[in-house]
Amino acid sequence: xxxxxxxxxxxxxxxxxxxxxxxxxxxxxxxxxxxxxxxxxxxxxxxxxxxxxxxxxxxxxxxxxxxxxxxxxxxxxxxxxxxxxxxxxxxxxxxxxxxxxxxxxxxxxxxxxxxxxxxxxxxxxxxxxxxxxxxxxxxxxxxxxxxxxxxxxxxxxxxxxxxxxxxxxxxxxxxxxxxxxxxxxxxxxxxxxxxxxxxxxxxxxxxxxxxxxxxxxxxxxxxxxxxxxxxxxxxxxxxxxxxxxxxxxxxxxxxxxxxxxxxxxxxxxxxxxxxxxxxxxxxxxxxxxxxxxxxxxxxxxxxxxxxxxxxxxxxxxxxxxxxxxxx
Numbered sequence: 207x208x209x210x211x212x213x214x215x216x217x218x219x220x221x222x223x224x225x226x227x228x229x230x231x232x233x234x235x236x237x238x239x240x241x242x243x244x245x246x247x248x249x250x251x252x253x254x255x256x257x258x259x260x261x262x263x264x265x266x267x268x269x270x271x272x273x274x275x276x277x278x279x280x281x282x283x284x285x286x287x288x289x290x291x292x293x294x295x296x297x298x299x300x301x302x303x304x305x306x307x308x309x310x311x312x313x314x315x316x317x318x319x320x321x322x323x324x325x326x327x328x329x330x331x332x333x334x335x336x337x338x339x340x341x342x343x344x345x346x347x348x349x350x351x352x353x354x355x356x357x358x359x360x361x362x363x364x365x366x367x368x369x370x371x372x373x374x375x376x377x378x379x380x381x382x383x384x385x386x387x388x389x390x391x392x393x394x395x396x397x398x399x400x401x402x403x404x405x406x407x408x409x410x411x412x413x414x415x416x417x418x419x420x421x422x423x424x425x426x427x428x429x430x431x432x433x434x435x436x437x438x439x440x441x442x443x444x445x446x447x448x449x450x451x452x453x454x455x456x457x458x459x460x461x462x463x464x465x466x467x468x469x470x471x472x473x474x475x476x477x478x479x480x481x482x483x484x485x486x487x488x489x490x491x492x493x494x495x496x497x498x499x500x501x502x503x504x505x506x507x508x509x510x511x512x513x514x515x516x517x518x519x520x521x522x523x524x525x526x527x528x529x530x531x532x533x
Contacts, residue, residue, distance in 0.1 A: 352481070
């Protein structure tokens with residue numbers, strides 16, 4: 207009786223393998239609904255992003271390199287059907303490298319574009335973070351996407367304390383995430399020559415420590431060395447620590463509150479989870495190829511026929527006692 211059952215199992219498994227093999231030839235599919243995200247990623251490529259105060263694989267890494275690695279992982283986790291565009295930020299505005307494209311079909315190109323970002327792409331030495339973010343919001347709105355803005359928040363030159371920041375857009379109209387990158391302790395900023403070779407670090411004399419753009423403040427006439435024509439901001443050079451850089455987390459969280467974006471620190475945040483909770487998503491139906499499942503089922507049936515059933519029969523034969531015939 208057991209032998210008959212094993213034969214029945216082999217016949218059923220053979221029929222199953224045949225049916226699944228034939229089914230796979232017709233390319234069966236099923237629909238699965240999942241969230242779909244459109245995002246414009248804007249990456250700060252100014253000089254402070256070359257500071258090596260991040261860690262990756264136990265080794266020091268620049269802020270830009272750490273951001274690139276996390277962004278590649280983020281794009282890979284967005285899911286098929288989502289779209290990503292890439293822009294870089296320098297001076298006071300973003301520059302769009304390419305409009306959003308589908309992530310799965312274009313992942314190698316997206317990964318290569320992100321990994322290819324570097325500080326040499328910056329077209330100006332200044333870094334007006336607030337202005338760049340506000341214009342990045344405008345860019346994302348024009349493209350109809352969410353926004354991911356990656357920066358250390360280091361304004362260069364620093365903001366003027368007598369001029370308050372103002373965001374002219376509607377807070378929350380564009381959804382997304384500001385990712386702060388960098389250590390909390392001030393670190394030296396690498397210095398490069400005109401051929402792009404690192405030659406040390408910026409000194410206090412290499413950078414401005416105050417902002418003298420626009421009209422002078424109302425108390426400028428009281429400053430030492432003031433001259434209405436030649437020195438409207440005073441005659442003394444400002445001193446400070448602007449040649450050192452740290453993550454300006456307070457500044458970035460203030461900007462996040464002004465624009466309605468979420469904020470997260472790159473090295474402490476699950477970027478995909480933080481983005482998903484802040485971004486606007488669409489529910490889309492996506493076809494799922496069932497051929498791999500059919501192939502796996504047919505393989506399991508053949509494994510049952512050629513391995514498991516013979517092994518069971520062999521074990522049964524060993525376990526059955528042999529009857530001896532008396533002389």
